[in-house]
Each structure stands twice: as structure tokens, then as C-alpha cells.
Amino acid sequence: xxxxxxxxxxxxxxxxxxxxxxxxxGFLLLLFLGSMDWFxxxxxxxxxxxxxxxxxxxxPLAALEAWLAGGVTQPLLWLGAGILVLLAFVxxxxxxxxxxxxxxxxxxxxxxQRKIRHLFRRKKGKGLPLLSPPDGFRLPLLLFVLAFSFMVxxxxxxxxxxxxxxxxxxxxxxxxxxxxxxxLIVLEWVLPRxxxxxxxxxxxxxxxxxxxxxxxxxxxxxxxxxxxxxxxxTNCPMGIQVMENFTTKGFASIQDPRCTRCGACIDVxxxxxxxxxxxxxxxxxxxxxxxxxxxxxxxxxxxxSCLSGGAHGT
Amino acid sequence: MNxxxxxxxxxxGLLLGGGTGFLTSQLAGSVPVALRPPGAKRGxxxxxxxxxxxxxxxxxxxDSLELFGIGGGLAAGTPFxxxxxxxxxxxxxxxxxxxxxxxxxxxxxxxxxxxxVRMGTAxxxxxxxxAYNGVTCRVCWRVCxxxxxxxxxxxxxxxxxxxxxxxxxxxxxxxxxxxxxSIVVRxxxxxxxxx
Numbered sequence: 001x002x003x004x005x006x007x008x009x010x011x012x013x014x015x016x017x018x019x020x021x022x023x024x025x026g027f028l029l030l031l032f033l034g035s036m037d038w039f040x041x042x043x044x045x046x047x048x049x050x051x052x053x054x055x056x057x058x059x060p061l062a063a064l065e066a067w068l069a070g071g072v073t074q075p076l077l078w079l080g081a082g083i084l085v086l087l088a089f090v091x092x093x094x095x096x097x098x099x100x101x102x103x104x105x106x107x108x109x110x111x112x113q114r115k116i117r118h119l120f121r122r123k124k125g126k127g128l129p130l131l132s133p134p135d136g137f138r139l140p141l142l143l144f145v146l147a148f149s150f151m152v153x154x155x156x157x158x159x160x161x162x163x164x165x166x167x168x169x170x171x172x173x174x175x176x177x178x179x180x181x182x183x184l185i186v187l188e189w190v191l192p193r194x195x196x197x198x199x200x201x202x203x204x205x206x207x208x209x210x211x212x213x214x215x216x217x218x219x220x221x222x223x224x225x226x227x228x229x230x231x232x233x234t235n236c237p238m239g240i241q242v243m244e245n246f247t248t249k250g251f252a253s254i255q256d257p258r259c260t261r262c263g264a265c266i267d268v269x270x271x272x273x274x275x276x277x278x279x280x281x282x283x284x285x286x287x288x289x290x291x292x293x294x295x296x297x298x299x300x301x302x303x304x305s306c307l308s309g310g311a312h313g314t
Numbered sequence: 315m316n317x318x319x320x321x322x323x324x325x326x327g328l329l330l331g332g333g334t335g336f337l338t339s340q341l342a343g344s345v346p347v348a349l350r351p352p353g354a355k356r357g358x359x360x361x362x363x364x365x366x367x368x369x370x371x372x373x374x375x376x377d378s379l380e381l382f383g384i385g386g387g388l389a390a391g392t393p394f395x396x397x398x399x400x401x402x403x404x405x406x407x408x409x410x411x412x413x414x415x416x417x418x419x420x421x422x423x424x425x426x427x428x429x430x431v432r433m434g435t436a437x438x439x440x441x442x443x444x445a446y447n448g449v450t451c452r453v454c455w456r457v458c459x460x461x462x463x464x465x466x467x468x469x470x471x472x473x474x475x476x477x478x479x480x481x482x483x484x485x486x487x488x489x490x491x492x493x494x495x496s497i498v499v500r501x502x503x504x505x506x507x508x509x
Contacts, residue, residue, distance in 0.1 A: 034372055044367045044372070044418075048367035050418070062365050063365070066362070069363075073420075076418055077365070153358060153361075154361055154362060155365075155366075158391060159391060160384075165384060169383070174380070174384075176384045176385040
């Protein structure tokens with residue numbers, strides 16, 4: 001990274017972090033206000049809410065579970081789920097990145113964890129270990145949750161969901177889930193974003209629904225530099241190899257279904273290569289000479305093994 | 315550093331297996347009993363249909379409804395009434411039962427008349443009830459919204475409950491003047507899931 005880029009990066013305003021934390025906090029605030037008698041605009045909890053007493057929003061997973069477990073077919077409930085499903089079709093899993101109250105808590109937890117780790121930087125191999133939570137478990141867990149609801153007639157996830165626990169505590173004064181939430185928070189200091197990446201079936205469902213959403217992180221082919229600094233990938237909370245599809249296949253947008261459109265990669269990018277918006281998912285010729293293009297396919301997962309000196313911080 | 319998939323899978327499997335086993339065994343036994351809002355489905359059907367959003371709690375004009383936290387076990391996130399604290403006033407000053415109209419999932423089913431609500435049945439403890447121990451007291455009778463049908467005074471001025479007419483709102487339980495209420499609502503689910 002050049003000197004100019006470095007100084008530019010250091011005074012970069014993390015606009016997406018500020019925005020997404022504001023919207024998530026705003027949602028939580030609305031839920032909290034909804035528990036007041038005088039506030040009638042927004043009522044409900046994390047599973048189902050009503051805007052202005054008329055427009056329903058329903059967590060699609062909660063609706064599915066209520067249908068499988070209790071045979072619930074209320075039109076209003078399904079209308080609410082339909083609205084969020086349509087939104088996910090267009091915007092992808094933005095709920096995870098921008099609305100989820102638990103996401104907000106874990107986002108701030110990860111922020112704190114990174115800061116403190118930075119303060120107490122030690123030699124490699126010392127201090128608190130940092131593990132990468134495994135991917136690919138959310139969809140099996142989603143299937144399990146749905147199967148359980150159907151077989152046992154009990155909405156398993158809605159009862160134990162830490163997202164709900166948080167809302168029950170903050171909005172309805174039903175405390176008691178704090179031990180579980182505290183356990184998760186502590187665990188995520190070793191396994192950052194364990195919940196979001198490996199466990200959350202709701203995130204899995206939203207990822208599935210938003211698989212082909214046109215709203216995504218777009219790559220500006222003209223602004224992309226000549227070397228891969230890798231800051232986007234190291235800062236991605238979901239552990240996505242952000243620029244990989246661009247450098248290897250020339251896709252001008254992030255294709256990974258796990259992407260929550262949180263914008264963490266955009267905030268850290270020193271060259272404003274990445275933006276959030278509607279962009280074609282099409283591919284073009286990579287206008288970018290990736291140092292890894294000479295690497296054999298087998299080393300793509302871990303490019304450092306093939307690049308001399310590593311791709312970071314050059 | 316990567317957490318090995320196998321150890322993660324093993325941990326997940328252990329938790330899931332244990333959790334599922336525990337939950338299923340709990341569900342196979344008796345379903346948690348609580349005084350539910352008016353119109354609530356019975357037993358397991360209610361647990362299945364309730365979406366745990368808390369809109370009924372927010373809609374109640376008297377703050378009679380509360381939400382179970384995780385301490386409620388299988389009932390976590392579902393609404394209940396603690397009658398001794400704040401009973402269900404059956405929305406007497408409203409045009410409708412607010413919690414039922416707020417429920418998005420139909421776990422609280424519409425009730426035609428307030429007298430058709432069946433939250434439970436009041437039960438009198440004759441050992442502690444003043445009226446059964448020689449002191450005239452009409453507190454429960456005065457407050458009962460269905461006095462004369464649900465709560466009747468017998469020839470000796472003692473209260474008796476007609477289980478067919480009692481809606482289980484708990485207003486009497488709240489009003490009872492003895493230290494521990496001598497008249498307590500037995501939730502509908504306590505009768506083996508039957509009304």
C-alpha cells in the first residue's frame with residue numbers, strides 16, 4: 001500500500017458501519033417504543049411486527065414454523081412474510097447486516113474484539129486463539145428446525161433464538177436469556193461471528209432467498225488496482241473471499257450468497273473499488289492482473305502459499 | 315486457524331441431539347400450564363401456533379399480559395396472565411378484546427361474546443375463604459363481571475363458582491382480601507387440555 005493510500009485509509013469514515021448500526025439500532029428502538037402505550041406506529045417483536053397498525057411484517061422462518069407446527073394460515077401473517085421474502089429477493093439478506101438486533105450486538109462485539117486484539121497484539125501463537133467458524137451448517141440447521149417443527153409440532157427456533165431472547169429482554173422485560181447471550185458473546189471472542197456464520201437458520205433462509213438478488217456489492221472494474229491488498233477479505237465478518245470471483249472469473253459483483261451487504265469491505269477499501277448498489281451479475285474479462293492468476297487452482301484457498309511475500313500489506 | 319469441521323459437527327450434533335431429546339421428552343409430558351389470554355388455543359396447539367411476537371402484550375390496555383422469558387421453558391416467548399397482580403379485565407371499556415385482534419397468527423382465536431371466554435375456572439379455597447369461616451365478605455362477588463351466573467352466593471352467603479359460566483378472568487383472584495388469595499383461577503390447560 002502506498003503512503004497516500006495509507007493516510008487516506010486512516011481517515012476514512014466507516015460510513016457503512018455507521019449506517020448499518022444506526023438502522024439496526026433504529027429497529028430496536030422502534031421495537032422498544034412499540035412496548036409503550038402511546039406509540040402506536042410500530043408494534044411487535046422480532047418475529048412479527050405491524051407498521052401503522054396495518055402493514056404486517058413477519059419473519060419468514062417464524063411463519064414457516066408456525067405453519068408446520070401449528071397449521072397457522074392467517075392471511076395477514078403470510079402477507080407479512082411475503083413482504084420480507086420479496087425484499088430478500090431484491091435486496092438479499094440485508095436483514096442480517098442492517099436490521100437484526102442480535103447482528104448489531106455481535107457486530108459491536110466483533111468490533112470491540114478486533115480493537116482489543118489490536119491493542120494487545122502479541123507474537124504469533126500467543127494470546128487468545130482466533131478461530132474461523134465453519135460454513136455450510138446454516139442450511140442443514142434450517143432443515144432440521146423445519147423438520148422438528150413439523151414432526152414435534154413445536155416451533156423450536158422461535159423458542160431458543162437468541163434474536164428473540166434479546167428482544168424479549170429489551171422490549172418485554174422478560175430477562176433470563178442473558179446467560180445464553182453472554183455465553184455467545186464470550187464464545188465469539190474466539191470464534192468471531194460464530195452465530196451468523198455457522199448457526200443462524202434465519203440467516204441461512206435469507207441467504208437462500210437472496211441468492212440472486214440484484215442488490216449487491218459491486219466491483220468497479222475501472223478503479224480496481226493492480227495488486228490485491230486483501231483488506232476486504234480480512235475484514236469481512238462472514239469470511240467471504242471478497243475479490244476472488246472478480247480476480248479469477250471477472251465477475252463485477254460479489255456472488256457469495258452469504259454476503260449480508262453490510263459494507264464492511266467497502267469501508268476498508270482504500271481505493272473505493274467496492275460500492276453497494278444494483279449491478280449486473282454478469283462477468284467480463286478480468287481487467288485486473290491478479291498476482292494469483294499464475295497460481296494453480298489448488299492453492300486459491302490459501303494464496304499466500306503460492307505468492308512469495310504474501311498478498312497483504314505490500 | 316480453522317476449527318476442524320469434524321469437531322464442530324460433533325459439538326453441534328451433541329447439542330442438537332441433547333436439546334432435541336430433552337425438548338421432545340418435555341413435550342411428551344405435560345405442556346406448561348399458565349393462565350393464557352382470552353381466546354387462546356389449548357395446550358400444545360397454542361405453543362405451536364403462537365409466533366412469540368408479543369403483540370398481544372403490547373395491545374393489552376391494562377398491562378395484564380406478560381411474556382415468558384427463557385425461564386418459561388417450552389412456554390418461552392408466549393403470553394400469560396398473572397391474575398393476582400393484574401387480572402384480565404376482558405376489555406370491558408373497549409369495543410373488542412384487544413389481544414385477540416392484535417394476534418397475527420390466530421393463536422388467540424376470536425370470541426363472540428365476553429361470556430364465552432374460557433381462560434380457566436376460579437376455585438375457592440374453603441379453608442381460608444372468609445365467607446366459609448363465618449365472616450361475611452362479598453368482595454369476589456362484587457367484582458365478578460358475571461356475578462349471578464359465574465359467581466353465585468348460596469343461602470348461607472358463601473360464594474360458589476359455576477364452572478360452566480366462569481370465564482377465568484381472575485378479577486376475583488386479584489380482589490380477594492386474604493393474604494394468599496382464597497379464590498384462584500385454575501388455567502384451562504390444567505384440566506388436561508380440555509376447556
